[in-house]
Amino acid sequence: MSAAELVLIGNPPRARVSTRFLRSELKIIFGRRRNIAGMGVLAVVPVILAVSARLSSPSQGGGPDFISAIAGNGLFVAFAALALELPLFLPLAVSAISGDAVAGEANLGTLRYLLAIPVGRTRLLVIKYLAIVIFAIAATFLVALVGTIMGLALFGGGDMTLLSGTQTSMGDGVWRLALSSLYLGVQFSALGAIGLFISTLTEQPIGATIAVVVVNVLMFILNSISQLGWLHPWLLTHWWTAFGDLLRDPIATESIQRGLITALVYACVFWLAAWARLSTKDVSS
């Protein structure tokens, strides 16, 4: 009889396939006060946007951008909010979560206890990355959802005019919004893979988060330097604004496809880099 059987109910030594660890990870991410506050900030932007658009006089004259289209259909609040949060807020949220993924556990010292359970290092990175992906997609959908609710409440719905000028039904508009959110969620998940990798390099979660933000902003800067045109298609952020193509009729798929492939390559490369780093790392924190 082994020691702890006195206290515990003996289990058959069989590994179970279950989502318990992933669910526990999500509970930590979505239950942490800091993250709830961050999601609150994400959700406030479409509220501010909708309210200020409602209060201001419906001025005509801007280009066919999202904000001036809001007056026509409340659904555009969601699109506009996504466009506004795309350069900083959403990537920042994903940077905070992904930078914390491994570095946060190392910083607390909980990494050594997870590994001693044992949680295999590969499994740890799979679960951590799945949680990052779920967070990235959930955060994007949160912005879209709050935008939709605020827009419909203040401006109403109905048929919408697409960027290409054609009219489409409300249902089709919602469908296009869902696709846009998913597309951006995938893009931010790719950024999350960069974050996961950086998170394996350090024991300072804040440092990791800042590094991910720096990488993100650097990609935006490089993308804005026209002399570096050859580099632009290789930058992850170059494809982010392509979600606007989903508002054309027919949907312009070329950039969307290139964007998805780029995101997938970034995700694979950086997840593998994280794996290469963590699987050989001495955990002395």
Add this chain to the structure above:
Amino acid sequence: MTPDSVEASPVVTSGLTKRFRRQVAVDRIDLEVPAGAVYGFLGPNGSGKTTTIRMLLGLISPTAGEISLLGSWMPSAARTVLRRVGSLVEGPAFHPYLSGRANLARLDAADRFSDAHSSRRRIDAALDRVGLLAAADKRYRAYSLGMRQRLAIANSLLMPRDLLVLDEPTNGLDPQGTREVRHLISDLARDGATVLVSSHLLAEVDQICSHVGVMYEGRLVAQSPLSELRADAVQTVRVDTDRTEDAARVLSELGLSEIVTSPGYVTAALGEVAVEKIVPNLVSAYVPVLGFSVLQPSLEDVFVSLTGEGFDVSG
């Protein structure tokens, strides 16, 4: 390392070495913790104990040497072996904003071998066993150091274990808590688990351990059953008398060494001299013997004789 010793002993290392850049933290140690032993892993701070423990648990990889844990090679067998090993490494570490219970639930959820249905029951049993059930729903950040230490011990008891690796388990505990942990370790050992417990508190190890390994500057300078280690150490005799000068002379003639005279008594290292010859010789030399005793060496004496110095940090 023979297959037999691997079979019999839950922890066996051969030539285990860890080099950090230029510094050798652990230097070719051959550890052997026999089945059922409570193995006291001693050494000053910085002597390589924790690095060794981290290597045993697969947290850091050895520069050279081999490790067998419960009959399997580490780290390749980590996934199957470590679930039979409960551990406490370099102090407690938990999520500060989760309760004690939620922290254990998280660690249990991460264990592929644990059963979700019995999770709550096992967590409560483990918390109860370390006396933390009443504070189970408090946030970890509100715990005292002693409570944190108890929570870390509870974590090592979540699943049935054949081997417990406890690094400084009584660190931060009050005397009452220290005694409880001592009893807990004895209970676990009695139930059949092998326990490797590192400590710098010699008196504590003295009370609970059956075997001792002593680390010094990265090397394992001694390893044996505690009784043998003590038998090898020098015994001291003490003679209480009011004529210390005469007593010292007699002891010297008998062949005792390291004679120290103090007001009222004389001590000397016994060496090879037969104990029973001492008092008759003193009496026949007209030295009044007011008291006579043979002092068993404390573990501290043993330790000092092995490392040549006190229990300080080694660089």
